[in-house]
Amino acid sequence: MRFNLRGGLRHRWLLALLTALTLAGCAARHPGDPIKPGFNMYSKEQDIELGRQAAAEVRKQVQVVQNPELQNYIGAIGKKLAAQPEAGGYPYSFTLINEPSINAFALPGGPIFVNTGLIEAADNEAQVAGVLAHEIAHVALRHGTNQASKASLIQLPAVLAGMAIGQDSVVDQIAQIGLGFGVNSVILKYSRDAENQADALGTRILAEAGYNPIEMANFFEKLQEEGGSRPPQFLSSHPDPGNRVARVQAEIQALPASIPRDFRTSVGNFAHEKRLVAQLPKPRPREQTAERGHAPTEGPSGAMQTLRARTFEVARPAGWQAYGDQSSSTVTVAPSQGLVQTRTGASLGYGVVMSYYQPRDARNLGQATGELVNQLAGLDRSIQSRGNQRRVTVNGNRGLITTLYGQSPYGGAERLMLLTVPRPEGLFYMVFVAPDNRFEQLSAPFEQMVNSLTFRS
Numbered sequence: 001m002r003f004n005l006r007g008g009l010r011h012r013w014l015l016a017l018l019t020a021l022t023l024a025g026c027a028a029r030h031p032g033d034p035i036k037p038g039f040n041m042y043s044k045e046q047d048i049e050l051g052r053q054a055a056a057e058v059r060k061q062v063q064v065v066q067n068p069e070l071q072n073y074i075g076a077i078g079k080k081l082a083a084q085p086e087a088g089g090y091p092y093s094f095t096l097i098n099e100p101s102i103n104a105f106a107l108p109g110g111p112i113f114v115n116t117g118l119i120e121a122a123d124n125e126a127q128v129a130g131v132l133a134h135e136i137a138h139v140a141l142r143h144g145t146n147q148a149s150k151a152s153l154i155q156l157p158a159v160l161a162g163m164a165i166g167q168d169s170v171v172d173q174i175a176q177i178g179l180g181f182g183v184n185s186v187i188l189k190y191s192r193d194a195e196n197q198a199d200a201l202g203t204r205i206l207a208e209a210g211y212n213p214i215e216m217a218n219f220f221e222k223l224q225e226e227g228g229s230r231p232p233q234f235l236s237s238h239p240d241p242g243n244r245v246a247r248v249q250a251e252i253q254a255l256p257a258s259i260p261r262d263f264r265t266s267v268g269n270f271a272h273e274k275r276l277v278a279q280l281p282k283p284r285p286r287e288q289t290a291e292r293g294h295a296p297t298e299g300p301s302g303a304m305q306t307l308r309a310r311t312f313e314v315a316r317p318a319g320w321q322a323y324g325d326q327s328s329s330t331v332t333v334a335p336s337q338g339l340v341q342t343r344t345g346a347s348l349g350y351g352v353v354m355s356y357y358q359p360r361d362a363r364n365l366g367q368a369t370g371e372l373v374n375q376l377a378g379l380d381r382s383i384q385s386r387g388n389q390r391r392v393t394v395n396g397n398r399g400l401i402t403t404l405y406g407q408s409p410y411g412g413a414e415r416l417m418l419l420t421v422p423r424p425e426g427l428f429y430m431v432f433v434a435p436d437n438r439f440e441q442l443s444a445p446f447e448q449m450v451n452s453l454t455f456r457s
């Protein structure tokens with residue numbers, strides 16, 4: 001009862017906050033109005049630390065260009081922009097990556113990465129500067145941790161690294177496995193509001209550094225037009241808010257009179273830099289990022305520890321990591337090799353997910369479970385039930401255990417053991433996943449978890 005009350009209050013507080021945020025977002029901003037960072041649970045120092053850790057991960061996974069002249073070139077443009085007061089004084093770094101897709105991204109606190117493909121696609125230096133200024137604006141406005149604050153994620157550095165290099169992150173995938181609960185929203189995919197803000201602040205930074213800000217908008221529009229039905233990667237994380245050129249023009253009009261208007265578009269010998277890019281060695285193909293890894297050869301040690309989620313408590317294998325937000329009701333627990341990078345993202349190959357599913361029109365536990373199984377099969381077409389079910393009692397609640405089969409992301413057959421229990425919050429489920437030939441290892445921990453499960457409401 002006490003929990004219910006507290007949960008209710010907390011919920012209302014959150015609702016009030018969200019309403020306030022929404023209203024704040026609705027207040028029309030006029031060109032030239034100052035822009036302040038939004039709601040954030042992290043400190044600026046944490047932004048910097050998160051960015052530092054994530055950048056180290058990124059550097060392990062990408063091919064940094066080994067040509068000092070090119071690195072200096074990007075660094076010099078970036079430094080000029082980062083020195084402007086609107087950049088917020090973060091420890092910026094600018095790194096060129098040997099990668100032909102058109103992309104650039106910023107991590108919280110300052111590390112910015114640019115693909116060689118972006119230089120190839122740009123018409124002049126001001127366009128490259130435009131992208132950098134836009135990324136700097138995302139850092140200064142703390143959009144990454146603003147999103148993370150809304151999502152309350154742990155394991156952020158790994159997630160950021162995964163997002164940054166354009167893989168659907170582990171967390172994306174967990175969100176899918178968790179069937180779309182709010183916890184796992186994305187971090188480096190900005191909202192259109194954030195895009196407008198970054199364009200506006202970027203305009204200011206570019207103007208102060210002497211670049212023509214309109215080239216930033218021109219470049220984004222060019223990507224949009226040339227992309228057609230297959231827009232470059234950049235636009236999937238920086239969605240087009242529409243009317244970029246007109247909005248940036250309005251921002252330019254509203255710039256303080258103290259900023260000289262003799263903007264430059266062509267600076268230095270951009271054609272020469274482009275030639276250097278063209279002469280770079282071809283990037284090595286990503287070593288089968290689809291490198292599948294192996295399922296853990298041994299099961300969990302047997303030691304368990306208590307996991308407390310918002311609505312339930314459960315004993316979980318002590319050596320495994322918990323992913324997700326402890327205050328929410330979607331948690332994934334897996335050993336480090338349990339999350340498998342695949343070509344299209346990452347999936348859970350060995351571990352357990354717990355969450356709730358909201359049945360649509362099921363009238364009993366069997367039907368609700370059937371709906372959930374269909375959902376799972378919709379996400380992963382290989383999943384099928386062979387009609388193997390047994391009834392159980394969990395913490396005084398009736399439940400159902402269903403065995404499912406599918407294709408393991410490690411290769412070969414997969415087995416899934418699904419527990420479903422009807423609860424006031426929805427259909428609680430816990431699904432254990434492992435390659436079929438390893439599943440025996442998980443039988444004991446599965447039974448232990450099922451027996452330890454207590455609901456808190």
Ligand SMILES: [Zn+2]
Pocket residue numbers: 134138190194195198237238
């Ligand atoms: Zn952006």
